[in-house]
Amino acid sequence: MSSRERRRRIQDEESLLSANPNSLDPKTADAIGFGLGELALDIAAADSEFQAIEAVSIHEIQPNSIQPRYSIPHDLNDLFALQPGNVVDIFERWIIEVQLETGRKDFDIVPYLLGQATDRGQEAEKESGDSGQSIDQPPSAKEAALMKLIDLAASIRRDGLSNPVSLVRQVDHFELETGERRWLAYHVLYWKFGDGDKRPDGSVVNWSRIPARVVSKVDVWRQASENNARDNLNAISRARQLSLLLMDLHGWHNFSGLDQCDSEQNFYAQVADGAAWRIPRGQGERLLNAMGLSDAGQLRQYRALLRLPADLWRKGDDEDLSEGELRRMKVALDSVTRVTVGSSKSKKDALSRLAADATLWRNKLRKEINSVDSSARPKLRKLIEAEIRQLLRLMADIDESDTA
């Protein structure tokens, strides 16, 4: 074909081809032909997964109860369910507990949020001569976890939030898919600075609204890849994550919901039995990738954590203990239990010990109430009284079961 002939052919075709609508709308794509119908649907599906980023009120957001990472220590979590209305209470309580632990009555998070104080060493130096604890003492798990959240809040205030949280729209609220800690950090910033806060770079920000992407449903695989890319999950959180992925692979209908389980650990432990809940054929690679692990042996070790004794599970989570540390502690614990089970104490003994403990505990709490800053005292007293009531109830329960 000569160049001239080619040109003529092109001209003839051109008007026809240009008349084709260039649309990928699933409703019309099929009609256009080029077999676009199915592709148009796939692309529409991909689009619906992605939503533009919007600013959502932090008060309309509720945490996702099965997400693998616990952002606040377990004992605080027991006292207050993590809800938007409780966040400030939780932080107030948390700060008071750190004040008690460290003996620094005027410990305040604001200088940290402002970037004026960076760690406890510096802070303590400023106020040397204070009757507080020695600065050589390493921070407790509670203090370390609080400071990590405060650091996150400070960095968000300084540099902005680079990664929006992801949310699922529910009937009357949004549920967090990823970003519980970022959401908590926004609460702290709102609590301390409110809306219209002027950031170090001069920009003004409303902390009551957090940048978010709304997704259609909680996807535990996306959650897992987010967690692996951005955060260092501790061993217990990883065990929880593995459990969620296994439940997803086997089908959620096989398992009880979190609210039907006695404890959060029991919920995740539903897949603890590796023989009953095998990794489905062909899914091993996907699971390893999602967990960021390299071999099946590691998967087994994390799965084994699901059977840890309850207190070790909580301790491991609060103190960020590693899988290896937890495994060794479990072995040690097993050998101790084997000895004590043989000489099981009578219930009465146990009860009187508990009563003695309670008196001790109450005295200690009274002392603590007196030692905190007077402005924080009423709040702490209320909290401690609630705890004491709960303890008394607990003892009454035991009494009853004993007499029954």
Added chain:
Amino acid sequence: MKIITLLNEKGGVGKTTLATHLAAGLSIRGKRVILVDADPQGHATIAFGLNKEPGFYDLIVRNAPFQKVLRPVPAERFNVPDEAKNTQGQLLVVPSNIETRSIAANISDAFTVLKRFNQLRNAIDFVFFDTSPTPSLLHSSIYMATDGIIYPTKCEAWSFDGLRESLTHKDQFSPIRQQYNLNDIKVLGVVPTMYRGRTLEHQDNLRRLQDTFGSLVWKPLPVRTIWTEVASARRTVFSLAPGSSTAEDAWRLVDQLEERIYEQP
């Protein structure tokens, strides 16, 4: 889904020609392919008879849905005329215009491009980026997204400078990608284009290229006048001159790409 970028910080070396023909070739072979025109000149857009418009800009800066920015290319424009009706795959273009130049200034983080195209991982087989010869921050964002790079180069001594620059820039991204657990970018090939096999200079330069890059160097694409005709006809050479030796040359490019994509690392 694989993301492949055509790069060379030297202008007019055949980036757009390769991008359009590799994308078209894989579509003819049954793949779902997207060609992203990441060059404000919009050459890849007009190569398929599409209007220049801010598709890439809208996608990245305004978070537009893919449905709104993707333009399907009728198979008559890229497949052999008799076979166009039965084309198995699809070719879609994200068009560009001058607004592409301001993407870099409006991008929120280096992962924006990666995040957007990751959405399509289940819908699309290949994404090609045709880039502009002028390096910009947009290039960094594409470096974070791409799985492989193809470097077209002329066989003239001064063309190698652009190639060297581009390769240095790629290496600068290795540690950043590692930090984010992304695989290293695979160099899929160095493609000698507009090759004049009978001139000593080109023969020498081809040999120099092969000495430096070894098996990464593809078979050279010979210089042919029909390529300019192809561009102005808004067609591929497969559609314009099926059965010609130049169409054969173009198919050989597609073969070489497939070999490298599917070879075991």
